Amino acid sequence: MNSQNNKQPSPLLSLEQLKVYYPIRKGIIKRTVDNVKAVDGVDLSIYSGETLGLVGESGCGKSTIGKAIVGLEKPTKGRILFDGDDIAGYSSDEMINLRSELQIVFQDPYSSLNPRKRVIDLLSEPLRVHRIVSNGDVSKEVDRLLDLVGLPKNSKNRYPHEFSGGQRQRIGIARALSLRPKLIVCDEPVSALDVSIQAQVLNLFKDLQKELNLTYLFIAHGLGAVKYISDRIAVMYLGKIVEIGPTKEIFQNPKHPYTRALMDASPIPNPHLRNRKKVVLQGDVPSPVNPPKGCRFHTRCPMAEAVCRVQEPELTGDSLHSSACFFSH
């Protein structure tokens, strides 16, 4: 690499024109009649030690990106570069070695833990499979993990149902951390938790990042949590990124009309601001089977013009902050 004149470090993970389509099959021979274009051409880089927030409404493809990165979805097209290797086409055998580097924490702490296993089994299984520590040290390592996520040592012999939602999410985090990964995909990790517990878990993510130099892809639909935890934010709409930039920039100077609409629509816990001027979008998100021609947002965009209906805008801007809109610059 021409590292001499390029000061930017190379990314830990980058997506190049990533596409993930889910086929719609019909008829007796299950012919593919169409595709749900969940992710439709995404370029994205995540740098070591940072938190990249990925926001968007349901069905925009944000979770699919997360799953594709950890190998739970097969990309239809495009490349996923991790530490320089294209892992998009990896078989499950090849993926196994990568599992220790790429981990995921799911939204629902109730369904992502096996209810028949005790915490010690849940946490020691990955340690044994990947031979992270010698068999004699497993118990000690489990203690260390529990301590790391703020759970008491006596949790070891309890089952998941004996814990509250927030504590279960801590178990999920401990499990992800057990393999000492470089990157953790956090897929709506606090959405199912109560406000007071949400704050505890968000702070835990922050503390762990500092301590272990972790990199996060933080997927969420709530702007508040994403703003709190992210260094940079990418906004998705219908399978594409419409804006990406540093958190502060995105909030102070949002360029894409969809980003602005998302912010306007987010309820603000301050009644004095309730009569602020806000753009309320009309209608629903169109179907990802047949996304609108031209700019995908034009059907709901308050500033759409003729060109938006025929031509698809590219992500443009500087290397830090860019957006995909003809009228945003």
Place this chain on the structure above:
Amino acid sequence: MTEMDDLLAVNHLQTAFDTDQGLVVSVDDVSFRLKPGETLALVGESGSGKSVTALSVMQLLGKGSRIVGGKVWFEGTNVLELDDKLMREIRGNKISMIFQEPMTSLNPVLTIGYQMCESIMLHLKQSKKEAREAAIAMLRKVGLPRVEQIMDEYPLALSGGMRQRVMIAMALSCKPKVLIADEPTTALDVTVQAQIMQLMKELCEESGTAILLITHDLGVVAEMADRVLVMYAGQVVEETDVYTLFDHPEHPYTKGLLKSIPRIDADEHESLESIPGVVPVRYQNIAGCRFYNRCPIATETCKSVLPPLAITNEGHYTRCWEVGNIKEGVWEEAYE
């Protein structure tokens, strides 16, 4: 203050569940007043009893749970004393309700039109034709496109936001005095949530309908409510108008809750404050304040004696031994 002046007055409501451990009181001593046209928010975390309070008012509690104390006055009548038939005349007519999940509250095998007309024909005693016209007008009002077509469609054909619009149309079709909205926008995306909140506000202002809004989202409270009730572990811990709640909260739980929201309107914050610990599971057996184990200012008294919901200022009630005049020992109960 008498119960008669208010549209809806709930007095010392207690609702209990039959469990293996015997009768367990879930909603414990909840009181509030709802004036015509007002929006009252019931806010609290999961398990705080806010939904059970609403279901008790509607008398829609499932098997194994029942109201064991208190009164619910609606237009001067204690509705808890009404028989099923009389209650049915109020439910869906004068008091109607919308739920979080528009998918599960619409019948999937009946057309939207059938479900819309059913309650109009029943409560407003209209003919089929009149009801159909009223239903179409109502669906237009909630901003649905191609309404005549939608009338003959099944719920499955609509998106989540559209279904919630249908629910609102249905709930408001009989011009109720009170609309109980239980997490009406929680299942929706933010941009659709904004549409639905705006719609509810406009329609209820127009018809003078009062809203009892149940939510866990303090952002939604700040956008919608006139007055707020904060619930914790089955009890009301604070009640006041929405501005005072956000500007001068008194109860340590309310304060903690407000500080633990990650905000988009503030500049960067270093660290989010959080409330340590979790809501006690068997809070029924706690003699003192139910927030005791998580409270930063708790004293010995708090551990053993339950604080009263007392008046701290005009229209501001708080359940805490460490607040203003209650601390000084001079207080009056908010609800007699």
